[in-house]
Amino acid sequence: xxxxxxxxxxxxxxxxxxxxxxxxxxxxxxxxxxxxxxxxxxxxxxxxxxxxxxxxxxxxxxxxxxxxxxxxxxxxxxx
Numbered sequence: 001x002x003x004x005x006x007x008x009x010x011x012x013x014x015x016x017x018x019x020x021x022x023x024x025x026x027x028x029x030x031x032x033x034x035x036x037x038x039x040x041x042x043x044x045x046x047x048x049x050x051x052x053x054x055x056x057x058x059x060x061x062x063x064x065x066x067x068x069x070x071x072x073x074x075x076x077x078x079x
Contacts, residue, residue, distance in 0.1 A: 032041060068074075 032044070036044070
């Protein structure tokens with residue numbers, strides 16, 4: 001048996017509205033599970049879930065500020 005170098009096709013990621021397409025996301029998860037141990041994989045996913053939740057809370061807070069300003073007659077500049 002002769003050993004040949006492993007050739008891997010280049011990864012192309014197309015992003016639409018800040019989110020990768022589903023097939024790309026699945027491919028990235030497959031690579032992630034191959035490269036990372038279970039604990040690291042879980043930790044990374046938990047960290048990302050925390051980031052997403054924090055962004056949602058910030059978005060909700062901004063919306064609530066604007067609603068309160070509209071109800072009280074105050075004016076807030078859009079962010």
